[in-house]
Amino acid sequence: MAVLLGDWGTSSLRAWVIGPDGDVLAFRRFPLGVGALGPGEAAARFEDDVRPALEARGMPALLSGMIGSNLGWAAAGYVDCPISLDVIAKSLTSAAPGVRIVPGLRCAGLAGPDVMRGEETQLVGWLVGEPARGSGRRLVCLPGTHAKWVRMVDGRVEGFITAMTGELYALLNAHGTLRFSHGPGDAAVNDAEAFDQGLEAAGDGGALAARLFSVRGRIVAGELAPNGSAAYLSGLLIGAEVAGLHPLMGAWTDAPVDLVGDAALCAWYARAFDKRGVATRFADGEAVALAGLREIWRLAG
Protein backbone atom coordinates (compact mmCIF):
# COMPACT_ATOMS: atom_id res chain seq x y z
CA MET A 1 0.00 0.00 0.00
CA ALA A 2 1.23 3.51 -0.79
CA VAL A 3 1.82 5.94 2.06
CA LEU A 4 2.14 9.71 2.43
CA LEU A 5 5.12 10.70 4.59
CA GLY A 6 5.54 14.28 5.84
CA ASP A 7 8.28 16.25 7.61
CA TRP A 8 6.10 19.15 8.82
CA GLY A 9 8.12 21.80 10.57
CA THR A 10 7.75 25.40 11.70
CA SER A 11 8.52 26.88 8.29
CA SER A 12 7.39 24.29 5.72
CA LEU A 13 6.03 20.81 4.99
CA ARG A 14 8.07 18.39 2.89
CA ALA A 15 5.90 15.48 1.76
CA TRP A 16 6.63 12.28 -0.13
CA VAL A 17 4.39 9.58 -1.56
CA ILE A 18 6.02 6.16 -1.29
CA GLY A 19 4.70 3.32 -3.43
CA PRO A 20 4.08 -0.29 -2.33
CA ASP A 21 7.53 -1.31 -3.58
CA GLY A 22 9.27 1.55 -1.73
CA ASP A 23 9.78 3.92 -4.67
CA VAL A 24 9.23 7.67 -4.23
CA LEU A 25 6.20 8.36 -6.45
CA ALA A 26 5.89 12.06 -5.66
CA PHE A 27 7.56 14.81 -3.64
CA ARG A 28 6.58 18.37 -2.91
CA ARG A 29 7.52 21.17 -0.54
CA PHE A 30 4.56 23.19 0.76
CA PRO A 31 4.87 26.67 2.34
CA LEU A 32 2.51 25.53 5.11
CA GLY A 33 4.83 25.93 8.10
CA VAL A 34 3.25 25.27 11.48
CA GLY A 35 4.29 28.78 12.51
CA ALA A 36 1.94 30.26 9.91
CA LEU A 37 -1.07 27.97 10.46
CA GLY A 38 -4.10 29.30 12.29
CA PRO A 39 -5.64 27.23 15.12
CA GLY A 40 -7.32 24.14 13.69
CA GLU A 41 -6.15 24.91 10.16
CA ALA A 42 -3.75 21.97 9.72
CA ALA A 43 -6.41 19.33 8.96
CA ALA A 44 -8.10 21.42 6.28
CA ARG A 45 -4.82 22.36 4.56
CA PHE A 46 -3.74 18.73 4.59
CA GLU A 47 -6.96 17.39 3.13
CA ASP A 48 -7.72 20.24 0.71
CA ASP A 49 -4.21 21.24 -0.49
CA VAL A 50 -1.62 18.59 0.29
CA ARG A 51 -3.44 15.38 -0.59
CA PRO A 52 -4.82 16.63 -3.95
CA ALA A 53 -1.44 18.07 -4.99
CA LEU A 54 0.19 14.70 -4.39
CA GLU A 55 -2.75 12.62 -5.68
CA ALA A 56 -2.80 11.01 -2.24
CA ARG A 57 -6.47 11.12 -1.26
CA GLY A 58 -7.39 8.44 1.25
CA MET A 59 -3.80 7.27 1.61
CA PRO A 60 -2.50 6.55 5.13
CA ALA A 61 -0.13 9.25 6.35
CA LEU A 62 2.72 9.55 8.84
CA LEU A 63 3.88 13.01 9.92
CA SER A 64 6.72 14.23 12.09
CA GLY A 65 7.88 17.63 13.34
CA MET A 66 6.19 20.63 14.94
CA ILE A 67 2.84 19.49 13.50
CA GLY A 68 2.78 17.29 16.64
CA SER A 69 3.16 20.24 19.02
CA ASN A 70 0.35 22.09 20.77
CA LEU A 71 0.63 24.69 17.97
CA GLY A 72 0.14 22.03 15.28
CA TRP A 73 -2.57 19.52 14.35
CA ALA A 74 -2.64 17.27 17.40
CA ALA A 75 -0.33 17.13 20.43
CA ALA A 76 1.71 13.96 19.88
CA GLY A 77 3.42 14.04 23.28
CA TYR A 78 6.99 13.19 24.14
CA VAL A 79 8.84 10.01 25.05
CA ASP A 80 11.52 10.33 27.74
CA CYS A 81 15.24 9.70 27.31
CA PRO A 82 17.22 7.54 27.61
CA ILE A 83 15.30 5.70 24.92
CA SER A 84 15.80 3.12 22.22
CA LEU A 85 14.54 4.68 19.00
CA ASP A 86 12.32 1.72 18.07
CA VAL A 87 10.02 2.86 20.91
CA ILE A 88 9.04 5.84 18.74
CA ALA A 89 7.13 3.64 16.28
CA LYS A 90 5.10 2.28 19.21
CA SER A 91 4.16 5.75 20.46
CA LEU A 92 2.37 7.35 17.49
CA THR A 93 -0.64 9.62 17.97
CA SER A 94 -3.69 9.47 15.71
CA ALA A 95 -4.59 12.98 14.50
CA ALA A 96 -7.41 11.85 12.20
CA PRO A 97 -8.46 8.54 10.62
CA GLY A 98 -5.37 7.21 8.84
CA VAL A 99 -3.14 10.13 9.89
CA ARG A 100 -0.53 9.41 12.57
CA ILE A 101 2.05 11.72 14.13
CA VAL A 102 5.48 10.87 15.54
CA PRO A 103 6.11 11.85 19.20
CA GLY A 104 8.95 14.14 20.25
CA LEU A 105 11.71 13.33 22.74
CA ARG A 106 12.20 14.84 26.19
CA CYS A 107 15.20 14.77 28.53
CA ALA A 108 16.92 16.64 31.36
CA GLY A 109 18.86 19.32 29.45
CA LEU A 110 21.54 21.84 30.35
CA ALA A 111 19.38 24.32 32.27
CA GLY A 112 16.11 22.46 32.69
CA PRO A 113 13.95 20.04 30.72
CA ASP A 114 14.73 19.90 27.00
CA VAL A 115 12.60 18.76 24.07
CA MET A 116 12.93 17.92 20.38
CA ARG A 117 10.33 17.34 17.71
CA GLY A 118 11.27 16.25 14.18
CA GLU A 119 14.95 15.55 14.92
CA GLU A 120 14.03 12.20 16.53
CA THR A 121 12.83 11.09 13.09
CA GLN A 122 16.11 12.27 11.53
CA LEU A 123 18.01 10.30 14.18
CA VAL A 124 16.07 7.15 13.28
CA GLY A 125 16.93 7.69 9.61
CA TRP A 126 20.56 8.45 10.36
CA LEU A 127 20.81 5.30 12.48
CA VAL A 128 19.54 2.95 9.78
CA GLY A 129 21.80 4.56 7.16
CA GLU A 130 24.91 2.68 8.33
CA PRO A 131 24.96 -0.33 10.70
CA ALA A 132 28.06 1.04 12.49
CA ARG A 133 26.09 4.06 13.71
CA GLY A 134 24.10 1.76 15.99
CA SER A 135 27.09 0.69 18.08
CA GLY A 136 29.28 2.63 20.48
CA ARG A 137 29.14 6.20 21.65
CA ARG A 138 28.31 9.01 19.22
CA LEU A 139 27.82 12.75 19.45
CA VAL A 140 25.35 13.88 16.79
CA CYS A 141 24.95 17.61 16.11
CA LEU A 142 21.94 18.78 14.05
CA PRO A 143 22.43 22.49 13.21
CA GLY A 144 19.37 24.61 12.47
CA THR A 145 17.04 27.20 13.93
CA HIS A 146 17.19 25.18 17.14
CA ALA A 147 20.38 23.10 16.94
CA LYS A 148 20.37 19.77 18.76
CA TRP A 149 23.41 18.09 20.33
CA VAL A 150 22.61 14.44 20.96
CA ARG A 151 24.46 11.78 22.94
CA MET A 152 23.86 8.29 21.56
CA VAL A 153 25.11 4.92 22.72
CA ASP A 154 24.41 1.64 20.90
CA GLY A 155 21.55 3.30 18.99
CA ARG A 156 19.90 4.69 22.13
CA VAL A 157 19.42 8.42 22.76
CA GLU A 158 20.91 9.14 26.20
CA GLY A 159 20.16 12.88 26.27
CA PHE A 160 20.49 16.10 24.31
CA ILE A 161 20.84 19.88 24.51
CA THR A 162 19.13 22.45 22.26
CA ALA A 163 20.86 25.71 21.28
CA MET A 164 18.82 28.54 19.70
CA THR A 165 21.76 29.67 17.58
CA GLY A 166 19.94 29.83 14.25
CA GLU A 167 17.05 31.75 15.78
CA LEU A 168 19.38 34.30 17.41
CA TYR A 169 21.12 34.77 14.04
CA ALA A 170 17.80 35.38 12.28
CA LEU A 171 16.49 37.76 14.98
CA LEU A 172 19.68 39.82 15.12
CA ASN A 173 19.88 40.06 11.33
CA ALA A 174 16.24 40.95 10.77
CA HIS A 175 15.22 43.12 13.71
CA GLY A 176 18.20 44.12 15.85
CA THR A 177 20.66 47.03 15.96
CA LEU A 178 23.28 44.90 14.23
CA ARG A 179 21.26 44.87 11.01
CA PHE A 180 22.34 48.49 10.53
CA SER A 181 25.90 47.16 10.33
CA HIS A 182 25.17 44.97 7.33
CA GLY A 183 26.03 45.97 3.81
CA PRO A 184 23.90 44.90 0.84
CA GLY A 185 24.09 41.46 -0.71
CA ASP A 186 23.47 37.91 0.41
CA ALA A 187 26.91 36.87 -0.84
CA ALA A 188 28.19 38.29 2.43
CA VAL A 189 27.25 35.17 4.37
CA ASN A 190 29.85 33.25 2.36
CA ASP A 191 32.73 35.42 3.54
CA ALA A 192 34.99 32.81 5.16
CA GLU A 193 37.47 35.37 6.45
CA ALA A 194 34.77 37.30 8.33
CA PHE A 195 33.31 34.00 9.60
CA ASP A 196 36.73 33.08 11.01
CA GLN A 197 37.00 36.51 12.67
CA GLY A 198 33.68 35.75 14.33
CA LEU A 199 34.87 32.31 15.46
CA GLU A 200 37.89 33.99 17.05
CA ALA A 201 35.69 36.59 18.76
CA ALA A 202 33.55 33.81 20.27
CA GLY A 203 36.40 32.98 22.66
CA ASP A 204 35.23 30.49 25.29
CA GLY A 205 31.61 31.24 24.42
CA GLY A 206 30.94 33.12 27.67
CA ALA A 207 29.42 36.62 27.94
CA LEU A 208 27.71 36.16 24.57
CA ALA A 209 25.61 39.33 24.88
CA ALA A 210 28.87 41.27 25.15
CA ARG A 211 30.68 39.46 22.33
CA LEU A 212 27.73 40.14 20.00
CA PHE A 213 28.23 43.89 20.34
CA SER A 214 31.66 43.48 18.73
CA VAL A 215 29.86 43.45 15.35
CA ARG A 216 28.93 47.08 15.91
CA GLY A 217 32.27 47.96 17.52
CA ARG A 218 34.31 46.53 14.66
CA ILE A 219 32.23 48.22 12.00
CA VAL A 220 32.59 51.59 13.75
CA ALA A 221 36.34 51.03 14.08
CA GLY A 222 36.69 49.99 10.42
CA GLU A 223 37.97 46.52 11.38
CA LEU A 224 35.11 44.72 9.65
CA ALA A 225 33.55 45.52 6.28
CA PRO A 226 29.75 46.01 6.39
CA ASN A 227 29.28 43.24 3.80
CA GLY A 228 31.15 40.83 6.09
CA SER A 229 29.11 41.46 9.21
CA ALA A 230 26.51 38.74 8.60
CA ALA A 231 29.26 36.12 8.19
CA TYR A 232 31.06 37.48 11.24
CA LEU A 233 27.84 37.23 13.27
CA SER A 234 27.35 33.66 12.04
CA GLY A 235 30.90 32.74 13.05
CA LEU A 236 30.49 34.34 16.44
CA LEU A 237 27.22 32.53 17.22
CA ILE A 238 28.29 29.12 15.88
CA GLY A 239 31.70 29.51 17.55
CA ALA A 240 30.08 30.34 20.89
CA GLU A 241 27.75 27.34 20.58
CA VAL A 242 30.59 24.93 19.83
CA ALA A 243 32.86 26.48 22.50
CA GLY A 244 30.09 26.26 25.09
CA LEU A 245 28.68 22.82 24.32
CA HIS A 246 31.56 20.70 23.03
CA PRO A 247 33.42 20.78 26.37
CA LEU A 248 30.18 19.67 28.06
CA MET A 249 29.26 16.93 25.59
CA GLY A 250 32.37 16.05 23.59
CA ALA A 251 34.10 13.94 26.24
CA TRP A 252 31.27 11.48 25.66
CA THR A 253 33.15 9.93 22.73
CA ASP A 254 36.41 9.86 20.80
CA ALA A 255 34.51 9.40 17.53
CA PRO A 256 34.20 12.33 15.11
CA VAL A 257 31.13 14.51 15.64
CA ASP A 258 28.31 13.51 13.27
CA LEU A 259 26.80 16.59 11.63
CA VAL A 260 23.27 16.09 10.26
CA GLY A 261 21.41 18.81 8.39
CA ASP A 262 21.70 21.30 5.55
CA ALA A 263 24.99 20.81 3.68
CA ALA A 264 26.02 24.49 3.61
CA LEU A 265 25.21 25.11 7.26
CA CYS A 266 26.94 21.87 8.34
CA ALA A 267 30.06 23.00 6.43
CA TRP A 268 30.22 26.13 8.62
CA TYR A 269 29.83 24.01 11.75
CA ALA A 270 32.56 21.67 10.48
CA ARG A 271 34.81 24.72 10.15
CA ALA A 272 34.08 25.72 13.76
CA PHE A 273 34.79 22.19 15.04
CA ASP A 274 37.94 21.94 12.93
CA LYS A 275 39.28 25.11 14.55
CA ARG A 276 39.03 23.30 17.88
CA GLY A 277 40.76 20.21 16.47
CA VAL A 278 37.55 18.16 16.39
CA ALA A 279 36.86 15.96 13.35
CA THR A 280 33.37 15.77 11.84
CA ARG A 281 31.35 13.66 9.42
CA PHE A 282 28.28 14.76 7.45
CA ALA A 283 24.87 13.30 6.61
CA ASP A 284 22.15 15.16 4.68
CA GLY A 285 19.24 16.24 6.87
CA GLU A 286 16.45 15.88 4.32
CA ALA A 287 17.61 12.40 3.29
CA VAL A 288 17.69 11.14 6.88
CA ALA A 289 14.27 12.69 7.58
CA LEU A 290 12.77 10.65 4.75
CA ALA A 291 14.70 7.54 5.82
CA GLY A 292 13.42 8.01 9.38
CA LEU A 293 9.80 8.34 8.31
CA ARG A 294 10.15 5.20 6.16
CA GLU A 295 11.70 3.26 9.05
CA ILE A 296 9.07 4.37 11.59
CA TRP A 297 6.33 3.48 9.10
CA ARG A 298 7.91 0.06 8.58
CA LEU A 299 8.20 -0.59 12.32
CA ALA A 300 4.65 0.67 13.01
CA GLY A 301 3.52 -1.95 10.50
Added chain:
Amino acid sequence: MAVLLGDWGTSSLRAWVIGPDGDVLAFRRFPLGVGALGPGEAAARFEDDVRPALEARGMPALLSGMIGSNLGWAAAGYVDCPISLDVIAKSLTSAAPGVRIVPGLRCAGLAGPDVMRGEETQLVGWLVGEPARGSGRRLVCLPGTHAKWVRMVDGRVEGFITAMTGELYALLNAHGTLRFSHGPGDAAVNDAEAFDQGLEAAGDGGALAARLFSVRGRIVAGELAPNGSAAYLSGLLIGAEVAGLHPLMGAWTDAPVDLVGDAALCAWYARAFDKRGVATRFADGEAVALAGLREIWRLAG
Protein backbone atom coordinates in the same frame (compact mmCIF):
# COMPACT_ATOMS: atom_id res chain seq x y z
CA MET B 1 21.90 82.78 29.03
CA ALA B 2 19.37 79.96 28.81
CA VAL B 3 20.37 76.69 27.13
CA LEU B 4 18.53 73.73 25.61
CA LEU B 5 19.99 70.37 26.76
CA GLY B 6 19.00 67.12 25.07
CA ASP B 7 19.54 63.42 25.74
CA TRP B 8 18.68 62.14 22.24
CA GLY B 9 18.79 58.37 22.05
CA THR B 10 17.58 55.60 19.77
CA SER B 11 14.02 55.59 21.07
CA SER B 12 13.32 59.14 22.29
CA LEU B 13 14.60 62.66 22.97
CA ARG B 14 14.43 64.06 26.50
CA ALA B 15 15.01 67.82 26.43
CA TRP B 16 15.36 70.45 29.14
CA VAL B 17 15.54 74.24 29.04
CA ILE B 18 17.86 75.55 31.76
CA GLY B 19 17.60 79.23 32.75
CA PRO B 20 20.54 81.59 33.37
CA ASP B 21 20.39 80.86 37.11
CA GLY B 22 20.41 77.08 36.57
CA ASP B 23 16.69 76.42 37.09
CA VAL B 24 14.87 73.92 34.85
CA LEU B 25 12.39 76.13 32.93
CA ALA B 26 10.90 73.39 30.77
CA PHE B 27 11.13 69.65 30.14
CA ARG B 28 9.60 67.42 27.54
CA ARG B 29 9.99 63.94 26.18
CA PHE B 30 9.63 63.66 22.39
CA PRO B 31 8.97 60.38 20.51
CA LEU B 32 11.67 61.35 18.02
CA GLY B 33 14.10 58.47 18.58
CA VAL B 34 17.10 58.36 16.25
CA GLY B 35 16.00 54.88 15.20
CA ALA B 36 12.82 56.33 13.66
CA LEU B 37 14.33 59.40 11.98
CA GLY B 38 14.80 59.43 8.22
CA PRO B 39 18.15 60.53 6.75
CA GLY B 40 18.64 64.28 7.28
CA GLU B 41 15.42 64.58 9.28
CA ALA B 42 16.95 65.46 12.68
CA ALA B 43 17.63 69.15 11.94
CA ALA B 44 14.08 69.81 10.71
CA ARG B 45 12.43 68.01 13.63
CA PHE B 46 14.62 69.88 16.09
CA GLU B 47 13.91 73.32 14.61
CA ASP B 48 10.25 72.79 13.69
CA ASP B 49 9.01 70.59 16.57
CA VAL B 50 11.38 70.61 19.54
CA ARG B 51 12.34 74.28 19.79
CA PRO B 52 8.77 75.64 19.44
CA ALA B 53 7.37 73.14 21.96
CA LEU B 54 9.94 74.28 24.52
CA GLU B 55 9.82 77.97 23.52
CA ALA B 56 13.53 77.67 22.85
CA ARG B 57 13.96 79.29 19.42
CA GLY B 58 17.48 80.60 18.84
CA MET B 59 18.75 79.17 22.15
CA PRO B 60 22.15 77.42 22.14
CA ALA B 61 21.80 73.67 22.44
CA LEU B 62 23.91 70.75 23.66
CA LEU B 63 22.91 67.22 22.67
CA SER B 64 24.23 63.77 23.60
CA GLY B 65 23.39 60.23 22.60
CA MET B 66 22.84 58.40 19.31
CA ILE B 67 22.03 61.74 17.64
CA GLY B 68 25.84 61.97 17.32
CA SER B 69 26.14 58.68 15.42
CA ASN B 70 26.24 58.25 11.65
CA LEU B 71 22.50 57.47 11.85
CA GLY B 72 21.76 60.78 13.64
CA TRP B 73 22.22 64.46 12.91
CA ALA B 74 26.00 64.76 12.61
CA ALA B 75 28.78 62.26 13.38
CA ALA B 76 30.30 63.51 16.62
CA GLY B 77 33.18 61.03 16.66
CA TYR B 78 34.65 59.18 19.60
CA VAL B 79 37.39 59.93 22.11
CA ASP B 80 39.63 57.04 23.09
CA CYS B 81 39.97 55.52 26.58
CA PRO B 82 41.61 55.76 29.00
CA ILE B 83 40.29 59.29 29.28
CA SER B 84 39.61 61.96 31.86
CA LEU B 85 35.98 62.98 31.41
CA ASP B 86 36.73 66.72 31.25
CA VAL B 87 38.21 66.03 27.79
CA ILE B 88 34.66 65.45 26.53
CA ALA B 89 33.74 69.12 26.89
CA LYS B 90 36.73 70.01 24.69
CA SER B 91 35.69 67.59 21.94
CA LEU B 92 32.21 68.77 20.94
CA THR B 93 31.02 68.72 17.33
CA SER B 94 29.00 71.55 15.80
CA ALA B 95 25.92 70.13 14.02
CA ALA B 96 24.45 73.53 13.12
CA PRO B 97 24.97 77.12 14.30
CA GLY B 98 24.51 77.04 18.08
CA VAL B 99 23.92 73.26 18.23
CA ARG B 100 26.74 71.12 19.63
CA ILE B 101 26.92 67.35 20.11
CA VAL B 102 28.86 65.36 22.71
CA PRO B 103 31.32 62.73 21.38
CA GLY B 104 31.12 59.07 22.29
CA LEU B 105 33.86 56.97 23.91
CA ARG B 106 35.84 54.16 22.31
CA CYS B 107 38.05 51.47 23.87
CA ALA B 108 39.44 47.98 23.36
CA GLY B 109 36.53 45.81 24.53
CA LEU B 110 36.05 42.13 25.26
CA ALA B 111 36.00 40.79 21.69
CA GLY B 112 37.14 43.80 19.66
CA PRO B 113 36.72 47.58 19.74
CA ASP B 114 33.84 48.82 21.87
CA VAL B 115 31.91 52.10 21.76
CA MET B 116 29.40 54.07 23.83
CA ARG B 117 27.32 57.11 23.02
CA GLY B 118 25.18 58.85 25.63
CA GLU B 119 26.48 56.91 28.63
CA GLU B 120 29.65 59.09 28.69
CA THR B 121 27.37 62.02 29.56
CA GLN B 122 25.71 59.99 32.31
CA LEU B 123 29.14 59.12 33.68
CA VAL B 124 30.05 62.82 33.81
CA GLY B 125 26.82 63.55 35.71
CA TRP B 126 27.32 60.57 38.03
CA LEU B 127 30.87 61.72 38.77
CA VAL B 128 29.89 65.24 39.81
CA GLY B 129 27.02 63.96 41.97
CA GLU B 130 29.32 62.98 44.85
CA PRO B 131 32.98 64.03 45.28
CA ALA B 132 33.91 60.54 46.52
CA ARG B 133 33.03 59.05 43.13
CA GLY B 134 36.05 60.79 41.63
CA SER B 135 38.61 58.92 43.70
CA GLY B 136 39.65 55.30 43.72
CA ARG B 137 38.53 52.38 41.60
CA ARG B 138 34.88 51.96 40.67
CA LEU B 139 32.90 49.52 38.56
CA VAL B 140 29.86 51.30 37.10
CA CYS B 141 27.14 49.24 35.42
CA LEU B 142 24.54 51.03 33.27
CA PRO B 143 21.77 48.51 32.39
CA GLY B 144 19.68 49.11 29.26
CA THR B 145 19.20 48.01 25.66
CA HIS B 146 22.98 47.95 25.42
CA ALA B 147 24.28 47.67 29.00
CA LYS B 148 27.67 49.22 29.73
CA TRP B 149 30.17 47.96 32.32
CA VAL B 150 32.71 50.71 32.99
CA ARG B 151 36.00 50.64 34.89
CA MET B 152 36.81 54.02 36.44
CA VAL B 153 39.81 55.14 38.47
CA ASP B 154 40.13 58.60 40.02
CA GLY B 155 37.39 59.92 37.72
CA ARG B 156 38.99 58.55 34.57
CA VAL B 157 37.35 55.95 32.30
CA GLU B 158 39.86 53.12 31.86
CA GLY B 159 37.71 50.92 29.63
CA PHE B 160 34.30 49.32 29.25
CA ILE B 161 32.33 46.40 27.83
CA THR B 162 28.89 46.55 26.19
CA ALA B 163 26.37 43.71 26.59
CA MET B 164 23.30 43.57 24.30
CA THR B 165 21.18 42.01 27.03
CA GLY B 166 18.21 44.39 26.78
CA GLU B 167 18.10 44.04 23.01
CA LEU B 168 18.17 40.23 23.18
CA TYR B 169 15.31 40.34 25.70
CA ALA B 170 13.24 42.58 23.42
CA LEU B 171 13.96 40.52 20.28
CA LEU B 172 13.18 37.19 21.93
CA ASN B 173 9.98 38.55 23.47
CA ALA B 174 8.68 40.24 20.35
CA HIS B 175 9.75 38.06 17.44
CA GLY B 176 11.17 34.74 18.62
CA THR B 177 9.81 31.27 19.31
CA LEU B 178 9.85 31.98 23.04
CA ARG B 179 7.07 34.55 22.68
CA PHE B 180 4.68 31.61 22.19
CA SER B 181 5.58 30.61 25.73
CA HIS B 182 4.34 33.84 27.24
CA GLY B 183 0.96 34.16 28.87
CA PRO B 184 -1.02 37.39 28.73
CA GLY B 185 -0.30 40.34 30.98
CA ASP B 186 2.61 42.70 31.61
CA ALA B 187 2.46 41.96 35.34
CA ALA B 188 4.40 38.83 34.48
CA VAL B 189 7.71 40.71 34.29
CA ASN B 190 7.43 41.41 38.03
CA ASP B 191 7.38 37.74 38.97
CA ALA B 192 10.39 37.57 41.31
CA GLU B 193 10.20 33.80 41.74
CA ALA B 194 10.37 33.20 37.98
CA PHE B 195 13.17 35.80 37.71
CA ASP B 196 15.16 33.87 40.33
CA GLN B 197 14.56 30.60 38.45
CA GLY B 198 16.07 32.33 35.41
CA LEU B 199 19.07 33.55 37.42
CA GLU B 200 19.66 29.98 38.53
CA ALA B 201 19.38 28.69 34.97
CA ALA B 202 22.01 31.21 33.84
CA GLY B 203 24.70 29.14 35.60
CA ASP B 204 28.17 30.40 34.68
CA GLY B 205 26.70 32.33 31.77
CA GLY B 206 28.20 30.01 29.13
CA ALA B 207 26.29 28.32 26.28
CA LEU B 208 23.66 31.07 26.39
CA ALA B 209 21.91 29.94 23.18
CA ALA B 210 21.30 26.59 24.90
CA ARG B 211 20.22 28.02 28.25
CA LEU B 212 17.67 30.23 26.46
CA PHE B 213 15.84 27.20 25.13
CA SER B 214 15.06 26.22 28.73
CA VAL B 215 12.17 28.73 28.60
CA ARG B 216 10.46 26.48 26.07
CA GLY B 217 11.56 23.26 27.79
CA ARG B 218 10.22 24.32 31.18
CA ILE B 219 6.89 25.49 29.77
CA VAL B 220 6.41 22.17 27.95
CA ALA B 221 7.32 20.28 31.12
CA GLY B 222 4.97 22.38 33.27
CA GLU B 223 7.87 23.66 35.43
CA LEU B 224 7.23 27.29 34.56
CA ALA B 225 3.89 29.08 34.26
CA PRO B 226 3.39 30.86 30.91
CA ASN B 227 2.82 34.16 32.71
CA GLY B 228 6.22 33.77 34.37
CA SER B 229 8.22 33.17 31.24
CA ALA B 230 9.06 36.82 30.52
CA ALA B 231 10.47 37.26 34.04
CA TYR B 232 12.34 33.95 33.73
CA LEU B 233 13.85 35.11 30.41
CA SER B 234 14.85 38.39 32.03
CA GLY B 235 16.50 36.58 34.94
CA LEU B 236 18.32 34.23 32.59
CA LEU B 237 19.71 37.03 30.40
CA ILE B 238 20.67 39.37 33.27
CA GLY B 239 22.09 36.44 35.23
CA ALA B 240 24.21 35.35 32.25
CA GLU B 241 25.47 38.91 31.75
CA VAL B 242 26.48 39.27 35.41
CA ALA B 243 27.96 35.75 35.56
CA GLY B 244 29.95 36.39 32.38
CA LEU B 245 31.18 39.93 33.01
CA HIS B 246 31.59 40.30 36.78
CA PRO B 247 34.43 37.74 36.96
CA LEU B 248 36.17 39.65 34.14
CA MET B 249 35.64 43.15 35.53
CA GLY B 250 34.77 42.85 39.21
CA ALA B 251 38.29 42.16 40.51
CA TRP B 252 38.99 45.76 39.51
CA THR B 253 37.62 47.03 42.85
CA ASP B 254 36.37 46.02 46.27
CA ALA B 255 33.81 48.84 46.21
CA PRO B 256 30.13 48.02 45.62
CA VAL B 257 29.05 48.04 41.97
CA ASP B 258 27.45 51.37 41.04
CA LEU B 259 24.24 50.79 39.11
CA VAL B 260 23.10 53.75 36.99
CA GLY B 261 19.86 53.72 35.03
CA ASP B 262 16.15 53.04 35.28
CA ALA B 263 15.18 52.29 38.90
CA ALA B 264 13.09 49.18 38.18
CA LEU B 265 15.67 47.63 35.83
CA CYS B 266 18.54 48.43 38.22
CA ALA B 267 16.62 46.69 41.01
CA TRP B 268 16.62 43.48 38.94
CA TYR B 269 20.35 43.83 38.32
CA ALA B 270 20.88 44.44 42.05
CA ARG B 271 19.07 41.16 42.70
CA ALA B 272 21.38 39.34 40.28
CA PHE B 273 24.51 40.83 41.87
CA ASP B 274 23.20 40.10 45.36
CA LYS B 275 22.81 36.43 44.47
CA ARG B 276 26.55 36.40 43.74
CA GLY B 277 27.32 38.17 47.03
CA VAL B 278 28.15 41.48 45.35
CA ALA B 279 26.85 44.71 46.93
CA THR B 280 25.43 47.50 44.74
CA ARG B 281 24.47 51.18 44.96
CA PHE B 282 21.99 53.01 42.74
CA ALA B 283 21.85 56.34 40.91
CA ASP B 284 18.97 57.44 38.65
CA GLY B 285 19.91 57.42 34.96
CA GLU B 286 17.77 60.37 33.84
CA ALA B 287 19.02 62.56 36.69
CA VAL B 288 22.69 61.86 35.90
CA ALA B 289 22.08 62.44 32.16
CA LEU B 290 20.80 65.94 32.94
CA ALA B 291 23.62 66.55 35.44
CA GLY B 292 26.15 65.43 32.83
CA LEU B 293 24.77 67.73 30.12
CA ARG B 294 24.85 70.64 32.63
CA GLU B 295 28.45 69.89 33.59
CA ILE B 296 29.67 69.51 29.98
CA TRP B 297 27.90 72.77 29.10
CA ARG B 298 29.57 74.48 32.06
CA LEU B 299 33.02 73.17 31.13
CA ALA B 300 32.57 74.04 27.43
CA GLY B 301 31.91 77.60 28.61
